[in-house]
Amino acid sequence: MAKTKMKTHSGLKKRVKRTGTGLLKRTKAFGYHKAEHKPPARKRRLRGMTLVSRSDMKRIKQLVAYK
Secondary structure (H helix, E strand, O other), X not given: OOOOOOOOOHHHHOOEEEOOOOOEEXXXXXXXXXXXXXXXXXXXXXXXXXXXXXXXXXXXXXXXXXX
């Protein structure tokens, strides 16, 4: 019997990107929703990308195995 490939999680593949060394990077949380009520310094801190935490890496790598 042929082994089937696992499906990539379509919601997660839009939210993470792989770095050159194989780690996963993501946008920071709480950056956009109700942004007009947040101080500018906080919005600056929430800009840009950060790495997925090491404790979540194994689980998330399985969901985006072929990306």
